[in-house]
Amino acid sequence: MDAVDDLVTLLPELILSALVLVVITVDLFLSRPNKWLLTPLTVAGLILAGAALIPVWGTNETVYDGFYVVDDLSLFFKGATIVIGIFSALFAPAYLVSRRLPLGEFNAMLLFALIGMCVLASSSDLITLFVGLELMVMPGYLLTGFHKTDRYSNEGGLKYFLLGSFASAILLFGVAWTYGLTGTTSVVGIAAALEGQMSGALLVAIAFLTVGGTFKIAAVPFHYWTPDAYQGAPTPITGFLSVGPKLGAFALLVRVFAEALAPLRADWLGVFLVLTVLTMTVGNVIALTQVNVKRMLAYSSIAHTGYIMAGLAAYAAAPTRELAQRGIESILFYVLGYGVMNIAAFAVVGMLQRDQSRFGGLNSFAGLASRAPARAAAMTILLLSLTGIPPTVGFFAKLYVLLATVDAGLQWLAVVIVLNAALAAYYYLRVIVTMYMRDAESEPAPIDGSPLGSVALALSVVGVVALGLFPGPILDLLRASAASIF
């Protein structure tokens, strides 16, 4: 296949790259009152990029000498990336503009991160993988510190940057060891070379890859950057950071652990089981003690990471190929569902922060049900979804993970997951209690009611319920996607 044909399969990434340039250029020529036009522009571009995914569905081919793969798995990740991008672009403007933060730069950074996620999802070589990863996390560092005049934003950005660079270095070191041991950086090549192999040196490589990878998904005990970064970042950006880079990092984990290191899965399973249980339990227990909703959602995102990791553990423990595939499917479904519900939940927190002195404390939710019934109802559905109550996407996602773990023979892990879910119910319900069962403060903060945010919120709530009730169509896509790496 020649280079021109290869380009066609890269169309979504190319559209996104062109979009970045367009956004930056247009931004120069728009006067301040017209900056909002950048949002529809970005969203339109994202939809176009999403449409470009459709013709390549089912191609499943490796291009550029094995550096880049366009298989259904990558396309599913890219689709989810674009969905997350659209919601992020819609939720952010009201919050950013009211704080006089530049919208053009935000959109550009967001798009860069999205491109990084797409590259990550498509990488069939550890070098591409690393490039994609850095392209994804660099804008993340910048976005965290996006509120230049805010102390917490700066602190969060700096912490994220320092620890993130450190973890990237560790990951890179793991890549180097793997290359040294196998003589290749190709994912398929590594898998072939590792068949039936195990040595002390390999263990070191796996250890480095595990630490680097689990840092990026914010698994315990590599999660310390998360609460500060999430709390410091402007709230809608936190929404993006809690799902976008997480999706990318799980794409990385799938590529590295479920593809490259697949032959050694019995060896890395144990570590992942420990990390999975630790992550969900520690995340939930700390979230219980939080009185700030933004920080609470940050810790809860750690717990959700744990649930998703259980899917990877199920993959590794599964006795048959079919059941292993179910583990991967559960990761994909959870990442998508979690993406939609968590961005929206953070967005609601952001809407209550119109007054800049607000930090997303629980009391800003008091009496929301009578002040803004529609928003309170939307938040209730999102929180129920995060808890995992049917008929929402959060429930079905959890069910999928449970199904995968029980199928793989990890019944005890399923029990740990549901006990954690019950624990999490306590702090999610506390927000509902505050909204519906407590009276508003004497001088409640104003609520942001921009139409763009409202539409996006309505869309995500509809999505959360619709995907929970009728996940059928997505399931077919999922199965095809997960099948493409086996």
Place this chain on the structure above:
Amino acid sequence: MSDLPVLSLIVFTPLVGALLLLFVPGNAHRLIRWIALLASLASFGFSLALLGYDPAGAEFQFREELPWIPAFGMSYILGVDGISVVLVILTTLLSVVSIFYSWDPITTRVKEYYATMLLLMVGMLGVFVSLDLFLFYVFWEISLIPMYLVIGIWGGPRRVYATVKFVIYTLVGSLLMLVAILAVAIAHGSETGTFTFAYEQLRGFGYAESLQGLAFVAFFLAFAIKVPMWPLHTWLPDAHVEAPTAGSIILAGVLLKLGGYGFLRYSIPLLPDASVAFAPIIIGLAVIAIIYGALVAMVQPDLKKLVAYSSVSHMGFVMLGAFVFNQQGLAGAVFQMVSHGITTGALFLLVGIIYEQTHDRTIAHMGGLNARLPHYAAIFGLFTFASIGLPGLSGFVGEFLVVLGAFRYSGIVAALAMLVVIVGAVYMLWMFQRVFFTVPSGWMRAPWPRLRDMSRNEWLSLAPLIILVVALGVWPAPVLDMIAAPVDRIVEAASGAQGLTSLSWPWMGR
């Protein structure tokens, strides 16, 4: 039988009502109440069609079946047998009663209140008619959240504590049940090659012993918390005391039955060996619940808490009847569920009537109400006697059958249960005496002139319950005929069971 999807109509008419409410302005209270009432009445009307259930016909009738998520073998299968029929009608009836009763007492957030009550109906009815374990679980969870909101928003002073306790308790049990459901479906799927959640296919399959034991414990936790069985009952008094009257009616009348129904529909037929093996423990817990509930009820200073603890005792009878595995016991258990729903629902309603006027439920603060409220006292007396189990009223039939069944199992168990019927008479009559006879307390003098006897709405809400409690007491045959065949099937499932070799009881002589 008609081709109308009767069951779907029963379940989803309230949902339509709730959705309609979204488009009604929040201050149009009258319209809101009418919409809610009509929606629940329509659902009740549809549920009467189930009386056409043919006890001699197929096991599950009015079946509906649609694929839902075929990739996972989840389908939308509805169907009812005799047990479901009586419980569905009980549910729709009590829902109408509680929605109608709420007409005057509920004045804040009226729209949200009725929407929540209608959603609650959807969840409860769905549980009783589902024949797919996954669908059942979805409805089971759906019924949880509205009750959480009802207690938490419209409840008493300690409502937040009570409702969070209620929801966490219930959620722990039901989430474990979800794992058990998945494990059962997967075990069946890997053995037969068809992965399905359909109840009729999963039932009667010989699951491995270890799975049966563990899954039974998970199911047991979910259902026993709901019933509630001692020692998992501690959420119940709190929830009842804080819940608004209509919430209590539904909680006692229907939600507790979800647990009892779960045992009869799922635990025993799906996992018969484990059920037989665990039966002695459950019977022991049931007897403790019967005695404990009655004794604790005796010393309650709060009228509502007294009724709540009496529920623990009465639901103990249900559990006892269910796990002695004979026709009398099981039929008694089902009948007791229906009777308890009517009687306790009515008692909570009656407690609500006095509470609305005095805002106090302390028994010591009452006294002499008979002089001021003769009608109220008469009706309260009727349900007091029904609760005690006076022959001629519905409470008698259920308890008598359960004790009969228990006697066939063990004389000592039956004797203990029978003794508690006497204790039941003690606490109910003593309460009645302190509330209605003697002289009015000093406290009562302040609200005394404002007290009014039963209003027209209160009469109308109670009328169906009064008729039923007498009718079923005198002539229980329609209900007993309806549930005879399903009860036989449960007995059959249990009698063929082997028990678990890892769990045998020395005193059982096995």
